Amino acid sequence: MPSKQRVARRAASRSVCLCLLLSACAGGEKRIPIAIGGMEFSVEVARTDSERARGLMHRKSLGAREGMLFVFDRDDHLAFWMKNTSIPLSIAFLSPEGRILEIVDMEPFSEKTVRSRLSSRFALEVNRGKFNEAGVKEGDAVILPPDFQ
Numbered sequence: 001m002p003s004k005q006r007v008a009r010r011a012a013s014r015s016v017c018l019c020l021l022l023s024a025c026a027g028g029e030k031r032i033p034i035a036i037g038g039m040e041f042s043v044e045v046a047r048t049d050s051e052r053a054r055g056l057m058h059r060k061s062l063g064a065r066e067g068m069l070f071v072f073d074r075d076d077h078l079a080f081w082m083k084n085t086s087i088p089l090s091i092a093f094l095s096p097e098g099r100i101l102e103i104v105d106m107e108p109f110s111e112k113t114v115r116s117r118l119s120s121r122f123a124l125e126v127n128r129g130k131f132n133e134a135g136v137k138e139g140d141a142v143i144l145p146p147d148f149q
Contacts, residue, residue, distance in 0.1 A: 034069070034124075035143040037134035041126065043067040056125060057084040067126035075119040082110040088128035093120035098142045103131050 030045045042065060046052045052070050056062065072078065080091060086108050093102045093116035101118045105128050116123070124142060131137075 032069070032145050032148060034145075036124075036126075036131070037136040037140060039065070039130075039134040041065045041067050041130075043069045043124070043126075045069050045071060047071045055080075055085070056087060056089065059085070059087055062087050062089075062127055064127065064130075067124060067130075070123040070125070072121055075121050077118075078116045078120050078123050080106070080114050080123060080125075081112065082106050082108055085109065089125045090128045090131050092124045092126075092131060092136075092142070093118065094122035094124060094142055096121040098122070098144055100136065100138050100140050100142065102138060103136070 030047075031042050032045055034041050034043055042063075044067075046055060046068055052072075055070070056068055070078075070080075075096065078093060082089070085106075088108055089106050091104050091106055091114060092100045093104075095101055101120055102116060104114050106114055122142075
């Protein structure tokens with residue numbers, strides 16, 4: 001039978017792990033690895049209305065290989081703007097299979113609406129020019145993790 005100290009240490013260890021896990025989830029930052037044109041990125045996932053509305057607003061910077069993937073429940077003509085966003089971004093509108101339907105460069109702080117030409121399921125924002133740097137164009141695929149839903 002394990003000693004009381006060992007049981008207490010295991011319980012404390014589990015509590016610390018659970019606290020770390022909960023705090024990571026509470027921060028709302030869910031990241032996944034994706035590949036675009038042979039270049040790997042770590043992107044935050046915005047699934048809820050509030051996460052999508054906040055997007056990358058009020059950020060001072062975005063890592064060279066970082067971005068945000070906006071996930072929607074159904075295909076639609078998606079609309080974005082750059083209100084309160086100081087980082088120059090490019091946005092790719094994606095099909096449900098992850099094919100790039102359109103790429104648009106966006107201006108910092110612009111309140112001009114950028115609307116997808118075609119009905120899209122996802123939108124991916126990265127630093128402006130990263131799609132070009134990766135040699136990515138319309139029709140190319142964004143590779144999502146196999147277990148991504």
